[in-house]
Amino acid sequence: MHGQARRLVEHQHQPIAVKKSRFHLFRSHAQTAITAAPMNDSTQDNAPEQKRQSWWQRLSSGLKRTSASLGSAISDLVKKRKLDSAMLEEIEDTLIRADLGVTTAARISEAIAKGRYEKDIDESEVKTVVATEVEKVLSPVAAPLSIEGAKPFVILVSGVNGSGKTTTIGKLTAKFTREGHKVMLAAGDTFRAAAIEQLKIWGGRVGAKVIAREQGSDAAGIAFDALTAAKAEGVDVLLIDTAGRLQNRTELMSELEKIVRVMKKVEPSAPHAVLLVLDATVGQNAISQVEAFGKTAGVTGLVMTKLDGTARGGILVAIAEKFKLPIHFIGVGEGIDDLQPFTARDFARAIAGLDD
Numbered sequence: 001m002h003g004q005a006r007r008l009v010e011h012q013h014q015p016i017a018v019k020k021s022r023f024h025l026f027r028s029h030a031q032t033a034i035t036a037a038p039m040n041d042s043t044q045d046n047a048p049e050q051k052r053q054s055w056w057q058r059l060s061s062g063l064k065r066t067s068a069s070l071g072s073a074i075s076d077l078v079k080k081r082k083l084d085s086a087m088l089e090e091i092e093d094t095l096i097r098a099d100l101g102v103t104t105a106a107r108i109s110e111a112i113a114k115g116r117y118e119k120d121i122d123e124s125e126v127k128t129v130v131a132t133e134v135e136k137v138l139s140p141v142a143a144p145l146s147i148e149g150a151k152p153f154v155i156l157v158s159g160v161n162g163s164g165k166t167t168t169i170g171k172l173t174a175k176f177t178r179e180g181h182k183v184m185l186a187a188g189d190t191f192r193a194a195a196i197e198q199l200k201i202w203g204g205r206v207g208a209k210v211i212a213r214e215q216g217s218d219a220a221g222i223a224f225d226a227l228t229a230a231k232a233e234g235v236d237v238l239l240i241d242t243a244g245r246l247q248n249r250t251e252l253m254s255e256l257e258k259i260v261r262v263m264k265k266v267e268p269s270a271p272h273a274v275l276l277v278l279d280a281t282v283g284q285n286a287i288s289q290v291e292a293f294g295k296t297a298g299v300t301g302l303v304m305t306k307l308d309g310t311a312r313g314g315i316l317v318a319i320a321e322k323f324k325l326p327i328h329f330i331g332v333g334e335g336i337d338d339l340q341p342f343t344a345r346d347f348a349r350a351i352a353g354l355d356d
């Protein structure tokens, strides 16, 4: 594995230019409350630090399974041994098993080796190198989702069934609404009645209008109606849910293409973003999903969900390394506040099991 990984290191990709992430904070809200209660002065003084702590706690606890499995493997390896090539190989294999990808795993093991051969090495030293190297991979792709430059800003949300599309749309709607934007939703996943109902529930919860028709309706027609209505009603952001049955890839992709084609009749610049929602728990399978959707749906950015429910958070690093697509958000729970803007340093430190 070691040699194979090393050979693959030579296959480097050119990074695309992506704006480096700025740190954006969400306000903390009760699940059903959209507007934060007014804070008293003393709370306001500490507010940024409190928000930062609550954000970090959610991220690091969300990634606990990944960091715990990686951390315990590393600590077992480095116990009472000097660094040698066998240990390096084991560390590299551990990183590959944690889904970080062969390229990053090899780069990390090279960085660990530098100046440390035949020396005692401790767990925190290894974790720090892991965090530093992971951050290098993630920094170029950590990009906030900007909704500037178009009104309505149209976001098409794609992904396979159960990846967390509808939940992510709900969380995004809450975020945009909190920020003072008028949001509209389109129930373009007409394949399942439950998906339409779920979107209506999210819309009701956050006070966003939902354009929907009965199950089996033409998704492109819904997108057309929604965009027309969004323009007429001065909506800032239109989020369009789509069906995700990857087993029938041709049909699915032609449906996505039709949605885009039909929307362009109303607004030639739409959609302004095409998000692909990925479920972290599927591990390596997420890579083939990026390949499938990336090619045909014109994906402009990624959201990875369920990082709280898996030890496979490392897959995001492999995806960043391989595809260089902007990563906008990560989902670390089912609650309305559990969608976090993606920041390279925080994610890298959380995954390595280091403190804030």
Ligand SMILES: Nc1nc2c(ncn2[C@@H]2O[C@H](COP(=O)(O)OP(=O)(O)OP(=O)(O)O)[C@@H](O)[C@H]2O)c(=O)[nH]1
Binding pocket: 159, 160, 161, 162, 163, 164, 165, 166, 167, 168, 189, 192, 194, 195, 198, 243, 244, 305, 306, 307, 308, 309, 330, 331, 332, 333, 334, 338
């Ligand atoms: N633990 C956890 N669960 C999540 C997260 N995001 C979504 N879920 C859950 O994953 C399940 C599927 O989410 P949906 O939003 O219905 O997924 P979908 O892609 O819209 O699925 P379809 O409607 O079948 O196309 C739900 O039970 C969500 O609550 C997350 O970040 N963490």
